[in-house]
Amino acid sequence: MWTAFKRIVRAGFIGFWRNAFVSAASIFVMTVALLVIGATLLMDALLGVTLASIQDKVDINVYFVTTAEQTDIDALQASLEALPDVEEVTFTSRERALEEFSEQHRNDETIMQGLEELGENPLGASLSIRAQETSQYEGIAAFLEEQQALEDPQQPLIDDVNFVKNREAIDKLTQIIDAVETSSLIAMVILVAAAVMITFNTIRLAIYTTREEISVMRLVGASNTFIRGPFVLQGVMYGLVSGILALLVLYPIVVWLGPATEAFFQFNIFTYFVSEFGRLFFVLVGVGVVLGMVSSALAIARYLRV
Amino acid sequence: MIYFDNVSKRYSGGRATALEEVSFQVEPKEFVSIVGHSGAGKTTLLKMLIAEDQPTDGRVFFESLDVHSIPRSRLPQYRRKIGTVFQDFKLLPHKTAYENIAFAMEANGRSDDEIAENVPQALGLVDLEDKIWNFPGELSGGEKQRVAIARAIVNQPDIIIADEPTGNLDPIATYEVVQILRKINDLGTTVIMTTHNKGVIDELGRRVITMDDGRVVRDDREGKYVL
Numbered sequence: 173m174w175t176a177f178k179r180i181v182r183a184g185f186i187g188f189w190r191n192a193f194v195s196a197a198s199i200f201v202m203t204v205a206l207l208v209i210g211a212t213l214l215m216d217a218l219l220g221v222t223l224a225s226i227q228d229k230v231d232i233n234v235y236f237v238t239t240a241e242q243t244d245i246d247a248l249q250a251s252l253e254a255l256p257d258v259e260e261v262t263f264t265s266r267e268r269a270l271e272e273f274s275e276q277h278r279n280d281e282t283i284m285q286g287l288e289e290l291g292e293n294p295l296g297a298s299l300s301i302r303a304q305e306t307s308q309y310e311g312i313a314a315f316l317e318e319q320q321a322l323e324d325p326q327q328p329l330i331d332d333v334n335f336v337k338n339r340e341a342i343d344k345l346t347q348i349i350d351a352v353e354t355s356s357l358i359a360m361v362i363l364v365a366a367a368v369m370i371t372f373n374t375i376r377l378a379i380y381t382t383r384e385e386i387s388v389m390r391l392v393g394a395s396n397t398f399i400r401g402p403f404v405l406q407g408v409m410y411g412l413v414s415g416i417l418a419l420l421v422l423y424p425i426v427v428w429l430g431p432a433t434e435a436f437f438q439f440n441i442f443t444y445f446v447s448e449f450g451r452l453f454f455v456l457v458g459v460g461v462v463l464g465m466v467s468s469a470l471a472i473a474r475y476l477r478v
Numbered sequence: 479m480i481y482f483d484n485v486s487k488r489y490s491g492g493r494a495t496a497l498e499e500v501s502f503q504v505e506p507k508e509f510v511s512i513v514g515h516s517g518a519g520k521t522t523l524l525k526m527l528i529a530e531d532q533p534t535d536g537r538v539f540f541e542s543l544d545v546h547s548i549p550r551s552r553l554p555q556y557r558r559k560i561g562t563v564f565q566d567f568k569l570l571p572h573k574t575a576y577e578n579i580a581f582a583m584e585a586n587g588r589s590d591d592e593i594a595e596n597v598p599q600a601l602g603l604v605d606l607e608d609k610i611w612n613f614p615g616e617l618s619g620g621e622k623q624r625v626a627i628a629r630a631i632v633n634q635p636d637i638i639i640a641d642e643p644t645g646n647l648d649p650i651a652t653y654e655v656v657q658i659l660r661k662i663n664d665l666g667t668t669v670i671m672t673t674h675n676k677g678v679i680d681e682l683g684r685r686v687i688t689m690d691d692g693r694v695v696r697d698d699r700e701g702k703y704v705l
Contacts, residue, residue, distance in 0.1 A: 391528070392558075
């Protein structure tokens with residue numbers, strides 16, 4: 173058993189070297205295929221970060237009347253936080269709202285003057301609500317509307333909810349995000365499927381060139397495992413080398429793209445490449461090895477049927 | 479030790495008949511030549527014996543074993559009892575002479591020590607000790623066929639089958655190859671050879687089975703080439 177294993181491994185290595193041209197061609201094609209997969213993964217990360225940062229900017233604001241009691245506001249905040257769709261609720265006090273307002277308009281004489289003449293703080297406190305998904309704002313808005321309807325009309329708590337105004341923009345954004353996610357998924361599936369098929373066919377051709385040898389091996393009484401072993405091992409070696417080559421090719425590309433992506437997306441692709449290197453290595457080399465192994469095993473199966 | 483029992487083989491819905499009710503038997507240590515024109519069914523007959531081809535009718539026995547009832551997973555073990563030699567040598571082009579022979583032993587699960595000892599011996603038997611590290615592409619036709627014979631005998635099979643072993647060789651190489659096959663037979667291995675070389679048959683003076691159009695038409699104990 174051990175002798176057979178040792179012999180299969182040795183035959184695999186010898187086959188790899190002596191068929192250097194076929195090996196090089198297979199590795200080249202597999203490297204390109206894995207590069208496509210690697211680039212798709214990086215693009216996906218870039219897209220994910222971009223979408224997340226856009227989603228982060230969407231929220232619903234609830235503005236309270238100036239006379240609102242803090243306990244009522246706290247109660248509403250607590251009930252909002254209890255909703256499963258809500259990611260985060262941020263409270264802004266009246267004083268803080270005024271500070272922010274003055275800060276924003278500090279160069280606007282008229283507004284500053286008007287504010288001074290008013291003498292008191294005209295701004296109410298507010299809650300800013302962020303949902304986990306943009307599509308969930310609809311439900312949160314409905315909840316707030318319900319709350320508003322239950323209020324005593326003489327002593328209202330909520331002055332305004334800005335969802336209604338932002339609704340169109342939020343709906344549109346939700347659609348765009350869905351469309352981008354769907355199309356990037358489709359593109360990824362197509363690219364990966366193409367990569368897998370190209371690799372499979374290349375390895376099939378590589379094995380086709382040795383079909384005569386396989387028939388000779390059968391004639392001298394080699395068992396199927398003994399024939400298949402070295403080819404499967406060669407497939408694994410193709411995958412291993414291709415995976416590492418693909419990572420080596422990606423490295424200068426992300427170094428070069430790093431500053432550009434930093435400026436444009438606020439996301440440095442080089443930093444991502446370095447921090448996620450373990451995962452990328454595992455995915456690319458793993459996909460390469462499995463692909464090489466399975467392709468070899470499938471391609472050789474047809475020559476082992478008597 | 480080998481029995482062909484009314485073996486017939488028809489291809490593609492009965493239009494072409496490769497073998498027609500062939501029956502004969504081969505005793506241990508015999509040297510049998512099968513002669514006939516191209517398409518007479520000689521090669522088909524040998525393919526039946528190594529279970530590369532299935533008969534349409536009839537059965538083939540190796541000792542008491544029905545060759546075509548061997549499950550596919552046991553075929554490699556069965557084929558190790560038979561050494562095969564072909565007109566086109568069928569050596570592995572990416573392996574040296576040594577490795578070609580060693581491969582047959584490795585496939586048999588023989589130990590490294592046995593391989594190191596037996597491969598040079600087998601190459602010695604066919605007079606090729608000096609070409610042990612050459613690749614098939616660096617050998618002449620006769621030398622390639624001698625390597626193929628060394629590979630066929632290295633596992634000490636019960637029987638050697640040789641399909642037109644001299645078909646691609648010049649007269650001198652042909653003579654050498656036939657002498658080697660005769661030597662192997664003298665050492666106790668059964669040999670079945672197909673040929674259409676009249677000189678080879680007449681010189682051997684052993685049993686000759688003559689085939690024509692898929693049938694056995696003559697079976698002579700000390701035959702001449704008659705067609």
